[in-house]
Amino acid sequence: MxxxxxxxxxxxxxxxxxxxxxxxxxxxxxxxxxxxxxxxxxxxxxxxxxxxxxxxxxxxxxxxxxxxxxxxxxxxxxxxxxxxxxxxxxxxxxxxxxxxxxxxxxxxxxxxxxxxxxxxxxxxxxxxxxxxxxxxxxxxxxxxxxxxxxxxxxxxxxxxxxxxxxxxxxxxxxxxxxxxxxxxxxxxxxxxxxxxxxxxxxxxxxxxxxxxxxxxxxxxxxxxxxxxxxxRASETFVLSFGSFSALFGSLLFYFFVLLRSGARGLASDIKWAIKREKIYNVYQPLFHLDNEALSGVEVLARWESRRCGQVPPDIFIPFCETQEYILDLTKVVVSKAFMELEDRLTSDTNFTVSINVSASVLTDKRFLEFLMLEVKKYEFGYDQVILELTERSSTPERSLIQSCASFHELGVKLSLDDFGTGHSNLSWLTLLNPNEVKIDKMFTQANGDQSPKGFAFEGIVSMLSGMQSARVVYEGIETEEQRARLLGKLPNALGQGWYFAKPMPISEYRLWVSNREFENKC
Ligand SMILES: Nc1nc2c(ncn2[C@@H]2O[C@@H]3COP(=O)(O)O[C@H]4[C@@H](O)[C@H](n5cnc6c(=O)[nH]c(N)nc65)O[C@@H]4COP(=O)(O)O[C@H]3[C@H]2O)c(=O)[nH]1
Known part of the structure; x- marks a missing residue:
């Protein structure tokens, strides 16, 4: 008070x-x-x-x-x-x-x-x-x-x-x-x-x-x-300005209280959701572009707030990063993903699960220890786990290099997410030795355009074609035309996007897999 x-x-x-x-x-x-x-x-x-x-x-x-x-x-x-x-x-x-x-x-x-x-x-x-x-x-x-x-x-x-x-x-x-x-x-x-x-x-x-x-x-x-x-003026004038200031100040105070309670509300809501594991996963499949065989899935976190309903990850993930809840959130996502995908991961050693990790999580030793314990619970390999490095703020490169080396030693794979944007750029490509590079949908969708983005896409592809060690994933393929234009550009490239499948909750994903297997058999 x-x-x-x-x-x-x-x-x-x-x-x-x-x-x-x-x-x-x-x-x-x-x-x-x-x-x-x-x-x-x-x-x-x-x-x-x-x-x-x-x-x-x-x-x-x-x-x-x-x-x-x-x-x-x-x-x-x-x-x-x-x-x-x-x-x-x-x-x-x-x-x-x-x-x-x-x-x-x-x-x-x-x-x-x-x-x-x-x-x-x-x-x-x-x-x-x-x-x-x-x-x-x-x-x-x-x-x-x-x-x-x-x-x-x-x-x-x-x-x-x-x-x-x-x-x-x-x-x-x-x-x-x-x-x-x-x-x-x-x-x-x-x-x-x-x-x-x-x-x-x-x-x-x-x-x-x-x-x-x-x-x-x-x-x-x-x-x-x-x-x-x-x-400068009369007493009445001073009095009226005094009252005006009091009113103006009270208004500012009111907005401040609103903002604070809003931020506190969001913070306590997400904390509660993480603690009670109310964060749930959706899965978006990744395909080999040449034969459209399923390669794995990307795990995407979803949160339905008690007060605001569905909150987009672009809002709650950066919020968790600033409030330092991101490690706990990632742990929930990983545990659930391993549990929900266990059957496929253990029965198909080529099947991979891609998990988004913020740089602060990747560089946190507690996450490495947690991941080791989690993988040990199941019978699949470290090489079936791909950590997609997502970044919204700068992180010291030295600690990133060290952490990536530790995960590589285990056999865990590393992917550079949203390549071409923000911090996911050339310096990470050269320093972190990634196993995979995901070209951001902004560039994928500009393929063939006579625009700066279109030219940038061509540049990225020609640069990555020389890098044998990292496979490429095109993000955000939405149409048959986009898929066709990407074919043959790079060997072993993967594709992800609404053209193939949208992100799905586990029940829907299981149904989608069984339908697909049934169709393939017939
Ligand atoms: N327009 C279009 N969009 C497509 C298409 N295919 C996939 N997407 C969307 O593109 C985003 C891909 O995820 P991302 O690049 O890792 O980008 C993710 C990732 O950076 C972050 N994120 C999501 N889950 C997690 C998480 O568990 N941990 C962390 N650290 N970040 C997460 O939030 C971002 C946004 O996730 P989403 O909203 O789920 O958005 C997803 C997905 O729904 C398409 O064909 N067209």
Whole structure:
């Protein structure tokens, strides 16, 4: 129960993180857009300040005189980002176009590092009134206040997403303006901030920052997104995403539980079937192609699951291989096959039984010991047993070579199944010294086709014709035409397929044999 609970928590957290990162995908481009738009404006403002300062200087007007006021109002008309121009000395504002001549207003927020300076607020202590809440550039004793439209424009970008804010500063780090959640004390950290992966984690207070500095004027802009991903919006928004994550996570958890119980169900079903020997065999005959005499049978496992009905071997065999039930399953198949075929195997020493073995079984010593004990129970030879090596995953070649040698020593024959596909390829042909090669039905059925498979079939046949030690079995012969085309291609070749007979349960197989014997006699 606790295990399932921790899985549920895991899936909900996982879903939360996925949703968070999905939202972040849109955060960065938005921040970049914000930064780009504001940076462009900022550069224009900086140029306007530069030009305005030059114009005032060139005019030669004495500070705070009437003639200087005229020049200033000209500048204001021309440069719409500038809202007011004043003169300061010793941290006091002496005069400006908007406030007129002053007797030294306190300017408490002036910072003096850098060529340009900051002023966030200009406060009239006498009248207890804030005169300027926008920022200013200070050039020597000149101070340029930004126009409301500049601030408004800058702020309007800010409404795109309320967690995005910008700091305007000089390269040295003097702040001209800050807003949003950004705190002036921590601003230097923000400017130096390099976004790291940990900044993207779904934890409040993580920040994304983009900094740009002008190459023409000493002004920089750092845009910061203070609430990332899932935290970018209102409480309701976070709550709805939280609920969505919980739902999404619960769904994932549900599928996980379903999958687990499905896999467990299949595993326990097959384990039960193997233990109670509910796996049964079907037998498919193999024939000499030239005279159609019966050569032996291939044993194929069948399983009827209690819950799912008939399960194809292509599903339960790989499953048994991964769950390590394959040795037990093969033992059941072998025991049953020997028992059911005993009469024929003992009365006809040429009759063979072909058993499919996975590479993991072939290389398992316990299987060799088991096979020896099983054969000893009956009176037929090891050479009547053919092990068909089937493989779906790679197995170390060294252990395969050693195991094949051990079986060969006993006299057991080895066959390479599904030759031409997957792992059953040339390297096994050269290394394992097989007694038989079964050409996969995919190639057999392409015989005579002007297709890559048809050409591959020709290649395989011509290669195997040079190998006297291994006989060939054509798998998957379904029609008379296919059989006829294979005749005479290789001496002593065998054929297997629905044209001759389909795989049959033992009772059906016995009936088929007796019918055939009866027909042959007549
Ligand atoms: N279309 C067509 N198919 C034909 C024809 N003649 C035979 N077949 C099918 O081809 C497969 C031949 O077996 P395989 O290549 O060893 O391929 C086998 C084998 O690799 C594996 N298998 C079956 N039983 C066992 C077993 O006891 N142990 C192991 N390790 N694998 C097994 O499952 C595979 C599939 O077995 P099945 O479904 O029984 O499918 C069988 C058989 O029913 C034909 O003319 N046309």
């Amino acid at each position: 606790l295990g399932y609970l921790s899985f549920l928590v895991f899936f909900v957290c996982f879903a939360f993180i996925v949703v968070h990162f999905a939202i972040i995908r849109y955060d960065f481009p938005e921040l970049e857009k914000h930064s780009e738009l504001n940076f462009e404006k900022l550069e224009r403002l900086a140029f306007q300040v530069k030009r305005g300062a030059k114009k005032l200087q060139d005019s030669g007007a004495t500070p705070c005189t009437r003639s200087e006021l005229f020049v200033k109002s000209d500048i204001l008309k021309q440069y719409y980002f500038i809202g007011d121009i004043g003169r300061v000395s010793e941290g006091k504002l002496n005069c400006s176009l908007m406030t007129g001549r002053q007797r030294g207003l306190e300017v408490p927020d002036v910072l003096t590092n850098g060529t340009d300076q900051i002023r966030v607020k200009t406060f009239d202590a006498e009248r207890n009134k804030v005169l300027y809440s926008n920022f200013a550039f200070v050039k020597n004793d000149l101070v340029f206040f930004t126009s409301k439209s500049f601030i408004r424009d800058l702020s309007s970008q800010n409404t795109l997403k309320n967690s995005i804010g910008s700091i305007i500063h000089s390269r040295e780090g003097a702040v001209y303006l800050y807003f949003g959640d950004v705190d002036r004390r921590s601003f230097t950290d923000e400017i130096d901030h390099q976004n790291a992966l940990s900044d993207y984690l779904p934890v409040r207070g993580k920040k994304l920052a983009i900094s740009r500095c002008s190459v023409y004027v000493d002004v920089c802009l750092t845009s910061i997104d203070t609430d990332l991903g899932i935290f």
